[in-house]
Amino acid sequence: MKKIGVLTSGGDAPGMNAAIRAVVRKAIYHNVEVYGIKYGYQGLMEGNIERMEIGSVGDIIHRGGTILYSARSEEFKTDAGQEKAIEQLNKFGIEGLIVIGGDGSFRGAQKLTEKGYPCIGVPGTIDNDIAGTDFTIGFDTALNTVIEAIDKVRDTATSHERTYIIEVMGRNAGDLALWAGLADGAESILIPEKKEDFSTVVNKLKRGRKRGKKHSIIVLAEGVGSGFDYGKRIEESTDLETRVTVLGHIQRGGSPSAADRVLASRLGAQAVDLLLEGKAGRMVGIEKNVLVDHDIAKVLHEKHTINDDMYKLSQELSI
Numbered sequence: 001m002k003k004i005g006v007l008t009s010g011g012d013a014p015g016m017n018a019a020i021r022a023v024v025r026k027a028i029y030h031n032v033e034v035y036g037i038k039y040g041y042q043g044l045m046e047g048n049i050e051r052m053e054i055g056s057v058g059d060i061i062h063r064g065g066t067i068l069y070s071a072r073s074e075e076f077k078t079d080a081g082q083e084k085a086i087e088q089l090n091k092f093g094i095e096g097l098i099v100i101g102g103d104g105s106f107r108g109a110q111k112l113t114e115k116g117y118p119c120i121g122v123p124g125t126i127d128n129d130i131a132g133t134d135f136t137i138g139f140d141t142a143l144n145t146v147i148e149a150i151d152k153v154r155d156t157a158t159s160h161e162r163t164y165i166i167e168v169m170g171r172n173a174g175d176l177a178l179w180a181g182l183a184d185g186a187e188s189i190l191i192p193e194k195k196e197d198f199s200t201v202v203n204k205l206k207r208g209r210k211r212g213k214k215h216s217i218i219v220l221a222e223g224v225g226s227g228f229d230y231g232k233r234i235e236e237s238t239d240l241e242t243r244v245t246v247l248g249h250i251q252r253g254g255s256p257s258a259a260d261r262v263l264a265s266r267l268g269a270q271a272v273d274l275l276l277e278g279k280a281g282r283m284v285g286i287e288k289n290v291l292v293d294h295d296i297a298k299v300l301h302e303k304h305t306i307n308d309d310m311y312k313l314s315q316e317l318s319i
């Protein structure tokens with residue numbers, strides 16, 4: 001393989017730039033030409049493709065977002081769209097593609113691989129919702145953003161003796177809420193993977209107040225529902241003054257943490273090695289701090305699971 005391509009797709013995540021940098025530098029290290037495709041699959045179908053050099057990825061390792069930009073494309077989900085994409089790749093002589101993104105992006109990569117075009121997936125999403133890897137690129141940075149925000153909310157919660165619901169991202173996964181809740185000593189952590197009775201949550205709040213607690217923090221994953229609805233329910237059934245903070249897209253931005261930069265560098269470089277070994281339809285990941293790769297089809301079929309021990313611990317520590 002003498003020419004490879006790289007794109008970022010779907011929701012962006014801090015650390016994607018570090019992954020692009022690793023792909024470009026590792027390819028050039030192996031004397032392979034590398035092409036950057038802008039705006040994900042949409043840009044690929046339109047031939048928005050540029051040769052990248054060592055200097056193209058200078059000074060980006062610390063920057064959030066993605067220098068290749070991202071997009072969502074309905075057209076690419078069709079056979080015609082995928083064939084258009086392969087036509088463009090062939091036109092540029094690009095023999096393999098690295099896709100940095102989440103599960104939707106991997107579905108696209110899987111389709112191209114099924115059509116005979118080799119792709120490797122690199123998991124980049126703050127949601128940490130991909131099977132076959134302990135961590136996705138961006139999760140650690142988003143987690144730190146959430147914690148910084150909760151620490152600030154905690155100050156004002158104490159001053160006013162309020163109960164705060166913090167709604168965090170994660171789509172259908174509860175990882176971000178679970179880790180943030182544990183790291184911030186939340187009273188309750190509400191995640192889609194575990195059912196917590198409303199009465200249990202309320203009783204815990206009341207118990208805390210009786211003990212003299214000045215504030216309460218509940219971390220709620222967006223996959224559970226609206227933080228505002230939950231806050232309203234608490235206010236209606238208790239005399240606790242409740243406020244809701246929806247952290248929203250600040251969780252997707254910012255300079256990537258050291259952990260994300262290192263993870264992105266390792267995964268991006270590993271993706272290049274797999275392509276050069278002739279592998280296709282694989283996703284790189286990290287398990288127990290060891291680099292692994294799995295069949296993308298299998299990864300898409302399986303569900304990412306939360307760490308049950310961590311959930312249990314969060315409950316034991318928030319009595």
Ligand code: ADP
Pocket residue numbers: 009010011041071072073074076077078101102103104105106107108109111125
């Ligand atoms: P993420 O990768 O963050 O999960 P999306 O789910 O929005 O983000 O997917 C990103 C893009 O991947 C979509 O806009 C689409 O172009 C492509 N994609 C998603 N699902 C499929 C599919 N089933 N077949 C082909 N392409 C897909």
